[in-house]
Amino acid sequence: MPHRPLARAVTALAALVATTLAVLLVPGTAQAAAIHYVALGDSYSSGVGAGSYDPNTCLRSSKSYTSLWAQQHAVASYKFPACGGAKTDDVLNEQVGSLDATTTLVTITIGGNDAGFSSILENCRFGSESDCANRVNEAKTFATTVLPGRLDTTYAEIRNRAPNARLIVLGYPRLFETGSCGLLGMSKSKRIILNEAADLLAQVTADRAAAAGATFSDTRSYFAGHGVCASTPWIKDVTGLIEAYHPNADGYRLGYLPALNAVTG
Structure with missing residues (x-):
């Protein structure tokens, strides 16, 4: 007669081996799900300021935080329709076509x-204190009255096009340090009100992202101490008209990328 305890042990071992093989061989069981990543947005997502642009008018950079994240995580697919200068209408009309039911991130x-921050920054850099303050106040009003509806519409359409994806909304950093900035730097009062506007924009964006069930990644703390006028700035000043007031390569690598990693794990 067979030894029953031994037979039971052999049977149990065979079952364990079969289960383990099934887990290893069947996709989606214990293996990490494939990441199908689509990077939408404006110049802060396309990587303006980082250099190494592809030959098109959108100034997409291989040094953008989106490209770096995709390389770091060995994604199954990566689409990069983000474009410098984009507004919410551009995302809705030109970028969301890259999304579908297979998109996971x-x-x-x-x-x-x-909100017109590009022209506001130019006005504040070269205009008077009062003109700068007036333009910033106009942008704040827009950010609290008109922008929320535009963000809601944009996030809803992303959800509609990519129902199985996780949506992560990243904010903008404060652009300036408020210490000494040299003779040619923007005045401290201008830098303070511009940073206050950035704080308001971050709060509005975070609120609308939460309402849409998205994850908001606040980049301000990651850039703290590295704005314009810092000893080691990660934000460009007026060194180039197109790249002005955008992160440099370090800003995307050491600011935006860690901010995204913090919410993706």
């Missing part, structure tokens, strides 16, 4: 161009 920075 979407990131976006958007809203700054809707």
